[in-house]
Amino acid sequence: xxxxxxxxxxxxxxxxxxxxxxxxxxxxxxxxxxxxxxxxxxxxxxxxxxxxxxxxxxxx
Amino acid sequence: xxxxxxxxxxxxxxxxxxxxxxxxxxxxxxxxxxxxxxxxxxxxxxxxxxxxxxxxxxxxxxxxxxxxxxxxxxxxxxxxxxxxxxxxxxxxxxxxxxxxxxxxxxxxxxxxxxxxxxxxxxxxxxxxxxxxxxxxxxxxxxxxxxxxxxxxxxxxxxxxxxxxxxxxxxxxxxxxxxxxxxxxxxxxxxxxxxxxxxxxxxxxxxxxxxxxxxxxxxxxxxxxxxxxxxxxxxxxxxxxxxxxxxxxxxxxxxxxxxxxxxxxxxxxxxxxxxxxxxxxxxxxxxxxxxxxxxxxxxxxxxxxxxxxxxxxxxxxxxxxxxxxxxxxxxxxxxxxxxxxxxxxxxxxxxxxxxxxxxxxxxxxxxx
Numbered sequence: 001x002x003x004x005x006x007x008x009x010x011x012x013x014x015x016x017x018x019x020x021x022x023x024x025x026x027x028x029x030x031x032x033x034x035x036x037x038x039x040x041x042x043x044x045x046x047x048x049x050x051x052x053x054x055x056x057x058x059x060x
Numbered sequence: 061x062x063x064x065x066x067x068x069x070x071x072x073x074x075x076x077x078x079x080x081x082x083x084x085x086x087x088x089x090x091x092x093x094x095x096x097x098x099x100x101x102x103x104x105x106x107x108x109x110x111x112x113x114x115x116x117x118x119x120x121x122x123x124x125x126x127x128x129x130x131x132x133x134x135x136x137x138x139x140x141x142x143x144x145x146x147x148x149x150x151x152x153x154x155x156x157x158x159x160x161x162x163x164x165x166x167x168x169x170x171x172x173x174x175x176x177x178x179x180x181x182x183x184x185x186x187x188x189x190x191x192x193x194x195x196x197x198x199x200x201x202x203x204x205x206x207x208x209x210x211x212x213x214x215x216x217x218x219x220x221x222x223x224x225x226x227x228x229x230x231x232x233x234x235x236x237x238x239x240x241x242x243x244x245x246x247x248x249x250x251x252x253x254x255x256x257x258x259x260x261x262x263x264x265x266x267x268x269x270x271x272x273x274x275x276x277x278x279x280x281x282x283x284x285x286x287x288x289x290x291x292x293x294x295x296x297x298x299x300x301x302x303x304x305x306x307x308x309x310x311x312x313x314x315x316x317x318x319x320x321x322x323x324x325x326x327x328x329x330x331x332x333x334x335x336x337x338x339x340x341x342x343x344x345x346x347x348x349x350x351x352x353x354x355x356x357x358x359x360x361x362x363x364x365x366x367x368x369x370x371x372x373x374x375x376x377x378x379x380x381x382x383x384x385x386x387x388x389x390x391x392x393x394x395x396x397x398x399x400x401x402x403x404x405x406x407x408x409x410x411x412x413x414x415x416x417x418x419x420x421x422x423x424x425x426x427x
Contacts, residue, residue, distance in 0.1 A: 011362070012337040015369050025367065026374025029292050033375075036288055038295030045293070045367060052366060 014056035021048040095250050095353055097302065099200075099226055102248050102351040106201035109347035110163070113207060119345040120165065125329065126390055127165040127243045128172070130272050131188055134241070137268055137323075137394055153238040154193045159259065159271070160227055160245020161197035162347075163207045164219060170195070171216040189217040196237075198222040198230070199245075204347065228255055232262045239263075242271035247304050248351065256317035266399020269319060274348075275326065275391035276306040281376045282339065282368075282386065286360075288375075289367035298356045310393050319395025320402060327390045332383040336369045339386050 015022065025048045028041035110116050158166045170189040189195075195217055199205040202223045208214070209221075224231060228251055240259050249255050259269050283301040290297045305313075311324050333339040343349050360368075377384050396402065416422045 006341075008337050008341060011365070012335050015337075015366060016335065022370035023374060026370040026372075029288055029367075029371050030374050033288055036291040038292065040292050045363075048366060048370060049363070 010056065010059060014052050014059060017055040018048055018051035021051045024048075097248055097250055097351045098353050098355070099250070101355075102347075103200055105344070105349055105351060106347035107203045109345050110201060110204035110207050112345065115345045116163070116204075116207065116347075119342045120163065122329070122331070122346065122388060123162055123165045123244055124168065126272050127169040129327070129390075130166065130241060130243050130270060130392070131169045131172075133392060133394065134188065134239070134268075134270055137270065152191045152193070155236065155238050156192050156195050157232070157237045157240045157262070158195060158197045159230075159240055159242035160248075161199045161205060161221075162243070162245065163204050164197050164214075164221075166241050166243050167195055167197065167217055167219055168208075168211075168213050171213045187216070192217060194218050194220065196220045196222060198224055198227070200224060200226060201347070228258075230255075230258050230262060234261045235264050237263055238267050240267075240269045240271075242269075242273075244272060244274065246271060247273040247275075248302075252305065253313055253316060256313055256319070260317045260319060260395075260397055263397040265397055266402050267397050269314075269395050269397070270393070272390050272392050274304050275310075275389045276304050277387065277389045278304055279386060279388070281372060281384070282336070285336075285368050285372040285375055286364070288371050289364045292371075293361075293363050293367050299352050300350055300355075300360065302350050302352045305391070307389075307391050310391055314393060314395040317395075318398060320398050321394075321396045323392075323394040325392050327392065329388045329390060330385050331388065332381075332385055334383045336372050336384065337365070339384070 021044070025041055025044040028044045029036060032040075158164065161167070167189075170192065171187050173187045174185055197205060197219055199221075200223070205221050205223060222231075227245065227249055240263055246252065246255060256269075263269060279301050286300045287297050290300075307324065307326050311322055314322050314324070333342070340349075372384055
């Protein structure tokens with residue numbers, strides 16, 4: 001019986017395809033990590049999220 | 061039958077509503093207990109983790125490693141005590157307790173031959189199990205405790221498995237064990253001082269308690285990046301990683317429980333994971349996920365997970381490394397129950413040799 005892919009594995013796979021966007025978002029948050037506030041890097045995050053959504057759609 | 065009101069008349073106005081029959085105030089026994097972890101949650105996590113036998117075995121790498129290191133310390137401890145007391149080198153422990161045994165990882169380590177690193181190469185040293193007549197493994201999760209019951213190591217050591225509802229009240233007689241071992245369990249205990257007190261009671265005089273637990277800076281990377289992700293995505297922080305005892309507190313805790321000749325040391329084990337999801341999956345499969353009392357119900361939101369992955373990578377991943385590091389900080393502690401013929405430190409000021417005469421130095425110019 002082939003092992004069932006767990007949702008978290010799919011999630012990880014899709015995220016791995018967005019390393020450029022992830023790096024940009026990570027850099028934005030880390031650049032000023034002592035005063036992070038809500039939606040500080042919303043723009044970067046939306047880019048990451050869009051990439052992630054596209055990647056997970058492609059996988060299905 | 062008397063009326064309840066006759067009792068209630070004497071009570072101050074701020075008393076409870078009469079919904080409960082016990083309207084009198086009662087004193088709590090002992091210290092008021094501070095609850096940090098949700099015992100039920102932890103129990104459930106451990107049970108669930110152990111039910112997936114294969115995965116649960118796969119993630120035993122950390123517990124097995126720590127159990128090994130713990131047993132090495134057991135060996136060393138006895139080598140040292142032999143030097144100090146000139147006792148028989150083959151000291152035996154008829155009755156040993158493994159407190160919070162998980163899947164009996166310590167039993168497995170005890171039955172491993174050639175554990176003694178100090179032994180000359182090529183000389184086979186027998187497993188420690190030969191010096192132990194009876195090992196009692198006590199654990200809260202039945203599924204986890206009995207997971208490896210059928211494995212061959214069970215035949216090499218006499219194991220009794222006890223399931224108890226919680227580790228904080230041990231059902232054993234005072235002065236009944238020759239050693240108490242504990243590996244990666246007592247960091248989930250709510251009332252550590254009380255537990256140590258009990259351990260001290262059930263030990264025979266001049267017997268050791270040797271334990272390993274996760275300490276303060278364990279998973280600091282994950283703790284930090286989840287906090288940042290929470291802040292940026294949701295504007296607030298919720299505890300996702302359980303708090304742990306600090307190294308500097310352990311000594312005084314042991315001291316308070318009456319242990320003598322303390323040794324506390326710290327070791328970092330850094331494990332590399334392909335991504336944060338793998339790390340969290342493994343933690344879950346170990347049954348070591350967050351169990352803090354006021355944790356948020358339900359899983360982490362996907363947005364936070366996604367943000368966390370990105371932040372963790374940019375904070376902690378080394379250039380060109382294949383994966384992300386996760387630090388597990390182990391605190392090892394050794395304490396001896398007070399015994400009659402135990403070596404004692406001399407009184408302060410009773411030395412009659414000046415160390416300066418032997419070692420030299422110590423001359424400082426006065427400013």
